[in-house]
Amino acid sequence: GAVVSQHPSRVICKSGTSVKIECRSLDFQATTMFWYRQFPKQSLMLMATSNEGSKATYEQGVEKDKFLINHASLTLSTLTVTSAHPEDSSFYICSARAAGGNTEAFFGQGTRLTVV
Amino acid sequence: AQSVTQLDSHVSVSEGTPVLLRCNYSSSYSPSLFWYVQHPNKGLQLLLKYTSAATLVKGINGFEAEFKKSETSFHLTKPSAHMSDAAEYFCVVSDRNPGTASKLTFGTGTRLQVTL
Numbered sequence: 001g002a003v004v005s006q007h008p009s010r011v012i013c014k015s016g017t018s019v020k021i022e023c024r025s026l027d028f029q030a031t032t033m034f035w036y037r038q039f040p041k042q043s044l045m046l047m048a049t050s051n052e053g054s055k056a057t058y059e060q061g062v063e064k065d066k067f068l069i070n071h072a073s074l075t076l077s078t079l080t081v082t083s084a085h086p087e088d089s090s091f092y093i094c095s096a097r098a099a100g101g102n103t104e105a106f107f108g109q110g111t112r113l114t115v116v
Numbered sequence: 117a118q119s120v121t122q123l124d125s126h127v128s129v130s131e132g133t134p135v136l137l138r139c140n141y142s143s144s145y146s147p148s149l150f151w152y153v154q155h156p157n158k159g160l161q162l163l164l165k166y167t168s169a170a171t172l173v174k175g176i177n178g179f180e181a182e183f184k185k186s187e188t189s190f191h192l193t194k195p196s197a198h199m200s201d202a203a204e205y206f207c208v209v210s211d212r213n214p215g216t217a218s219k220l221t222f223g224t225g226t227r228l229q230v231t232l
Contacts, residue, residue, distance in 0.1 A: 004159075006159065034219075034220070041227075042224070042225070043206065043222045043223065043224045043225045044160075044206070044222050046219070046220075046222075049219060091157070093159055093160070095160075095220075104150055104162050104165050105150075105208075105220055106162070107152070107159040107160040107161070108159050109158060109159040110157065110158060110159045112157060
């Protein structure tokens with residue numbers, strides 16, 4: 001199956017700094033990428049949807065100025081957590097889908113962010 | 117609008133016995149349905165998908181699911197559980213509405229425990 005690479009898998013940062021997470025589709029063109037946040041023992045919460053070359057669409061309650069999403073190419077999307085705080089500590093997962101409504105989404109390995 | 121209900125938050129089975137993870141969905145359009153598995157601190161792996169072809173779908177690792185429109189269900193089954201099946205399982209729906217950018221809606225997850 002298709003591969004989505006997410007990097008880094010684990011990051012620890014100081015409060016007030018920014019962290020960038022990359023999501024790459026390795027063998028297909030991802031017209032749409034999704035960013036999720038997952039709290040312990042809970043389901044995935046969609047944060048935003050991004051289409052290549054356009055602004056991301058954020059879900060209600062997600063601060064777009066805090067979680068900056070860039071989808072500059074069909075194989076790369078980035079999520080930047082700006083001015084991170086301990087409450088931003090979480091597991092972040094990206095996924096990518098090719099064009100078409102019935103294609104499955106392929107998921108990255110996830111990034112465990114810890115803000116100290 | 118679309119939604120997914122996973123009826124059991126936790127299922128425990130003995131190794132070698134059948135597995136049944138229940139999922140009900142609602143969708144305004146003809147749905148695509150997916151089952152994903154997540155091992156601790158990992159991304160999600162696709163087990164199988166339904167996209168309006170055969171109603172009985174076979175996936176990886178011996179899993180299968182049957183789409184029943186009359187019951188709006190897409191339950192996941194496996195004849196014989198293995199210790200390595202212990203993980204979190206998510207039922208996911210996509211209603212293929214062009215206006216929602218192929219958004220996926222996740223169930224709350226079912227934790228499968230396999231005992232000796």
